[in-house]
Amino acid sequence: MQAQEPVDSQIQAIRRDADVISARQMGRRLAEDMGFGRPDQALIATAISELARNIVVYAGYGEIEVSVVRQGHRQGLRIVARDRGPGIADLGSALADGYSTGNSLGLGLPGTRRIVDDFDIRSTPGEGVEVTAVKWRRQ
Amino acid sequence: MRWFDLSESDRTQTRELSRIADDVSERIIEAFYAHLLSDQTAARHFRGADHIARVKQGQSRYFRELISADVDDSYIADRRRIGSIHERTGVTPTLYIGSYAYYLNKLALEVQQQMPEAPEKAFTLILSLFKIAHFDMALALETYVDAREETIKARERELSELPTPVLQLRPGLLLIPVVGTLDSYRARTLTVQLLEGIKEHRARAVVLDITGVAAVDSAVANHLIQSMAAARLMGAHSVLTGLSAEVAQSLVKVGVTGEALNTAGDLQRGIQLAENLLKG
Known part of the structure; x- marks a missing residue:
C-alpha cells in the first residue's frame, strides 16, 4: 500500500526538547489546514511528539517531516521521523508495549503505531532509524 | 573550506x-x-x-x-x-x-x-x-x-529553571500549577518541589494542574506518574487536572491508562476530590 509522493512537505530539525514542541505545532497546523477534526489533530500532534521525543532521547539529532499524501480520493498526513543515531537492534521489542532501553513508559513506538493508520519502521543498527506514519482523513 | x-x-x-x-x-x-x-x-x-x-x-x-x-x-x-x-x-x-x-x-x-x-x-x-x-x-x-x-x-x-509555585489552598491541601514544557530537567525539579512542598506544609493531598503544559505525550505522562507515585510514598494523594478532551483521548490511545493517574475533569472538581481524600 504505497501512497503517492507528497505534494509539499515541511521539515523541522529535532535537536532538543523545544524542537519537539515546534514539530508538534507544525503537524497540528497542517492537520488543521487539511480539515482533520480536533481529536485527530491531537492524535497527530501526539504521534509527532512521541517520534520527536525518541529522536531527542536516543539519537540526539534528526528531523521530522510532515506532508500531505494522496491515494485515490483519500488524503492523508504523513509523518516521517529520521535520525542518524545508533539505530534499533531489536525492532520487535521496540514495538512492544512497556519495552524501553531508556527510563520511560515504553509506549512511544507502540503507542504511535496505535494512533496512526499506516506505520512503517526501518532501522539499521549504527545508521539510524526512519519511521513513516500516515493518518488518513476520514471521508 | x-x-x-x-x-x-x-x-x-x-x-x-x-x-x-x-x-x-x-x-x-x-x-x-x-x-x-x-x-x-x-x-x-x-x-x-x-x-x-x-x-x-x-x-x-x-x-x-x-x-x-x-x-x-x-x-x-x-x-x-x-x-x-x-x-x-x-x-x-x-x-x-x-x-x-x-x-x-x-x-x-x-x-x-x-x-x-x-x-x-x-x-x-x-x-x-x-x-x-x-x-x-x-x-x-x-x-x-x-x-x-x-x-x-x-x-x-x-x-526551565523558573520555579513551579506550590500553593497551599488550606492546611494539608496543595495546588501546583504546572506551566510550560515538561522536559526531563523540569520534571525532576517538579518532583523535588512537590516533595519538598508536601514535607514543608505537611500536605496529605495535592492537586497538579497541567492546563498550562504545552504538550502532553507519554514522556510527560511518565514524569507526572513518577511525581505522583513519589508523592504517594510521602503520604500524599494527588489529583491531576487540566487535561483537555483531545489530550486525554490521545494518551489513552498511546497506552497511558487512567489507573496510573488520578484525574479530575477540571480544577474545581480536582480540589473537591482532593478535599474528599483529605477527609477519608
Missing part, C-alpha cells in the same frame, strides 16, 4: 593584488565609507570622526588579510570575532552582506582597471576574491546564528 573550493591557487591569485593593495585599498575604503555614511541605518553604527577613522584602519587591515593572509585557524577566529562584534552591535545581515557586496563590486572594478592587458587573469583573480569573500561572509553569519542559538538556549534554561 573544501565546501568553498578554496585552494592555494586562489591565494596565489589574490596575492597578485598585494603590489597595488595600499593604493587600491585606500580608494575603495574611502568610497565604501562614503557609501555607508550616506545611508541612515548604516551611519547610526558610527559615533563620530574618531570612531570612523579607527574602523577605517581596521578595514584596511581586513582588506590586506582578504587578499594575502593565510586562511588558517587564526584567520577563521578573527573573522568570527568580527562577526560577533557585528552581531552584538546590531549590524543586521542585510547591512553586512549589502556592504560586502558593494565593497566587492568596487574591488572587482579596480582589479579590472588595473589589469587592462590581461582581462582573463583579472577575471580569475576576481573569482578567487569572490570565493574568499563568501567564505568570510559564511563565517560571520555562522557567528550570528551561533550567538542567537546561545541566546535561545539561555532563555530555555531560564524558563
Whole structure:
C-alpha cells in the first residue's frame, strides 16, 4: 500500500526538547489546514511528539517531516521521523508495549503505531532509524 | 573550506593584488565609507570622526588579510570575532552582506582597471576574491546564528529553571500549577518541589494542574506518574487536572491508562476530590 509522493512537505530539525514542541505545532497546523477534526489533530500532534521525543532521547539529532499524501480520493498526513543515531537492534521489542532501553513508559513506538493508520519502521543498527506514519482523513 | 573550493591557487591569485593593495585599498575604503555614511541605518553604527577613522584602519587591515593572509585557524577566529562584534552591535545581515557586496563590486572594478592587458587573469583573480569573500561572509553569519542559538538556549534554561509555585489552598491541601514544557530537567525539579512542598506544609493531598503544559505525550505522562507515585510514598494523594478532551483521548490511545493517574475533569472538581481524600 504505497501512497503517492507528497505534494509539499515541511521539515523541522529535532535537536532538543523545544524542537519537539515546534514539530508538534507544525503537524497540528497542517492537520488543521487539511480539515482533520480536533481529536485527530491531537492524535497527530501526539504521534509527532512521541517520534520527536525518541529522536531527542536516543539519537540526539534528526528531523521530522510532515506532508500531505494522496491515494485515490483519500488524503492523508504523513509523518516521517529520521535520525542518524545508533539505530534499533531489536525492532520487535521496540514495538512492544512497556519495552524501553531508556527510563520511560515504553509506549512511544507502540503507542504511535496505535494512533496512526499506516506505520512503517526501518532501522539499521549504527545508521539510524526512519519511521513513516500516515493518518488518513476520514471521508 | 573544501565546501568553498578554496585552494592555494586562489591565494596565489589574490596575492597578485598585494603590489597595488595600499593604493587600491585606500580608494575603495574611502568610497565604501562614503557609501555607508550616506545611508541612515548604516551611519547610526558610527559615533563620530574618531570612531570612523579607527574602523577605517581596521578595514584596511581586513582588506590586506582578504587578499594575502593565510586562511588558517587564526584567520577563521578573527573573522568570527568580527562577526560577533557585528552581531552584538546590531549590524543586521542585510547591512553586512549589502556592504560586502558593494565593497566587492568596487574591488572587482579596480582589479579590472588595473589589469587592462590581461582581462582573463583579472577575471580569475576576481573569482578567487569572490570565493574568499563568501567564505568570510559564511563565517560571520555562522557567528550570528551561533550567538542567537546561545541566546535561545539561555532563555530555555531560564524558563526551565523558573520555579513551579506550590500553593497551599488550606492546611494539608496543595495546588501546583504546572506551566510550560515538561522536559526531563523540569520534571525532576517538579518532583523535588512537590516533595519538598508536601514535607514543608505537611500536605496529605495535592492537586497538579497541567492546563498550562504545552504538550502532553507519554514522556510527560511518565514524569507526572513518577511525581505522583513519589508523592504517594510521602503520604500524599494527588489529583491531576487540566487535561483537555483531545489530550486525554490521545494518551489513552498511546497506552497511558487512567489507573496510573488520578484525574479530575477540571480544577474545581480536582480540589473537591482532593478535599474528599483529605477527609477519608
